[in-house]
Amino acid sequence: MRLFTLKTALICTALAFGLSITGAHAATDTKHPAKSSKTAHSSKSSKAAHAKPTGQKVSMLGGKFVFTLPKDYVKGPMEEIDDKAKAAGVTGSLYMNKPAKRVVIITETPLPDGKKVPSNDTETLDNIIAETLVQQQSSYKDFNKLGEKKIVRKGLGLRQLDVSGSVDGGKVLSTTITAASGTRTAMVNVISLAKDAKAHAAVVKGVTGSK
Template sequence: MLNKWNLPSATNRLMKQAALSLTLGLAVSMTVGVTAALAASPPAEAQSSYTAQQVSMLGGKLSVNVPAGFVKDPTPIDPRATALGMTGANYLNKAEKSVLITGQVPLATAVDSDNDETALNGLLTGTALQQRTDYQDYKKLGEKSIVKASGLGLRQLDASFIAGGKPMLATTVAAASGTQSAVVTVITNADNPKGHAALVKTVTGE
């Protein structure tokens, strides 16, 4: 049976997953430097003047609340990612050793719906592959699906790894709508699981 790309369903799924994995690979690899630097940096005093922010993605379908205390990293996005049409930013809280990474990446083909299983699987496959490659002692801790009231599907991947010589917790939340994908990654020191869970909640709303 052919679909709107005039490809057999199995071939279409493989092509979409491959394209998502390759595109996301660069996006995820951009987090390596900032994560290692955060893990290695000395503790900083909390800055109460840093106010909460909101990041809107996928045309407003996904809103991420960046808590007070996080500062936007002024470092420009890797030119390779910019060339792919990626937009996003890193938000750091050095006092709590946490980083919130937002990225929106164009898709090679439009997704079938706001809860496209193939697209979400591809996004997380790319994330897991790149994190396993870039970090030491990578372990997948869990995965779950969330459907927002709006019908937007989120896929969550929880993992742990070593960055900058220190154990870290990482949660990636992925979504896709139209011709855009959104990936938000939360990384914190492994000794602060409650803080990590609270930060993830600002992304998923769960």
Template sequence: MRLLTLKSALICTALTFALSVAGAQAATDTKHPAKSSKTAHSSKSSKSSKTSKTSKTAPAKPSGQKVSMLGGKFVFYLPKEYVKGPMEEIDDKAKAAGVTGSLYMNTPAKRVVIITETPLPDGKNVPSNDTETLDNIIAETLVQQQSSYRDFSKLSEKKVVRKGVGLRQLDISGSVDGGKVLSTTVAAASGNRTAMVNVISLAKDAKAHALVVKGVTGSK
């Protein structure tokens, strides 16, 4: 089963720039008024102390849109301002073969996040950090991207393990219709499926691009 080519992904990015998104989320804090009663002071101080300790040790609840891949083994969050849409380039034949995908768009920033899952060929079944499978996926992706971008340049390639799931990160730069872009592909595989996340941004937005990628990989 062939992987989706980057050419299809680039068609999707062109469609997103006409859309508009808006959204902002405000966080609110609640404060508890203090009372000056000597008899209740000790008890309330104890409760307050327990509450304080609980708030310090409780893990922060993830914010944004949850994206779950590979049966929940590979999970990350995207900012709320990204609008989710279908991958119209996945044809009926691919869908019947088990290929799925979604497109997340941040129109003001002209950034897209494309996620796809594809069955491994020949019914192959692999563990969650299979070196050979991941190396092959990235090698194929690199070849595809070299033919899809003008002024292609490979920037880096990284290996990351996130909660037991092995990831490969491929960073490249190139030109699309005269515009300079950054493209990061993150690949994973587990069981009989592969997962790919492709983040594409304008080259001038390198810092914001890196933040989105870190959210996907969980790297520092």
């Protein structure tokens, strides 16, 4: 089931490139009217805009893998997960921030053959990352592996794979974070425009809990 995850990631990245341009124009068009309004209502809206976002909680693997995404990410379903996949226990969500500069794809799938593993199973995590690396090498143009990390978060083993590549001529950064516990695996894929590296790293740190 990891193959459809990467396919979806590439589709969403291409979509993000188009929407980021639209979002930039929309922001420019609305900038001046917003400044010209000095009503009490606009003042309250301004204060609300500057309020610290509370974020949105994401829980995976029965609550063993929990993290928070920024509030401005819009959650949507993944159409690639059909009824057959859902019946097999596959779940997933797609998050995109409003300016459409970043996509976060979250999927959870059962381990094959009803296999059950502890929360930091080296063999399982190594196999998942190895498969993901092969898939990404063949899917991204100008592929470059940037790094790989092993993280243990409250007893849960995580693997982080960082790569860069091109989609339809646009350069992107892609970070895949995976975990496994019990009979299920969890995968989080963060994809950003290459020029947005700082914000990309911030989201990844929020998912992994690393400093």
